[in-house]
Amino acid sequence: MTSPSGYTDVAMDHAESPRNAGVIEHPSAFGADVNPVCGDFLTLTLKVEDGRIVDAKQQLKGCSGAAIAASILTELLIGRSVEEATAFTRQTVIDALGGLPASKLHSAVLAETTLKKALADYRERSLQA
Secondary structure (H helix, E strand, O other), X not given: OXXXXXXXXXXXXXXXXXXXXXXXXXXXXXXXXXXXXXXXXXXXXXXXXXXXXXXXXXXXXXXXXXXXXXXXXXXXXXXXXXXXXXXXOHHHHHHHHOOOOHHHHHHHHHHHHHHHHHHHHHHHHHHHX
16 A cells, blocks of 8 residues: 555655664674765664674665665665675565555665665775684
8 A cells, every 4th residue: 555645655664763773883794875965864774694694784864765764774685695785686675565656666766775885894904804
């Protein structure tokens, strides 16, 4: 079901009760990105153990669409292998939410780019270990 705002029930649930807000101390991975058009700024921290994401936290300064996308992204990541996470795209986020209004598709792009930066940071840290 879609609300008058164009958000699905799943998206509205994440808007009303965002998941995994905050920052992991001593993360295995850190990613941050900004949407240069609207200024939404997202940080993502991951805790990885034995190649599996055991915790994910997001911190956002931005619109409701970006908050919804960041919230569902963390839920999708927890319990997944790093390898599985590398396959995530903006469409993964959009599909998990049951869609986004056209004016908020940039929110899923921000989630994807921030995740890619966090995974690149994880790979770099892994090489140094």
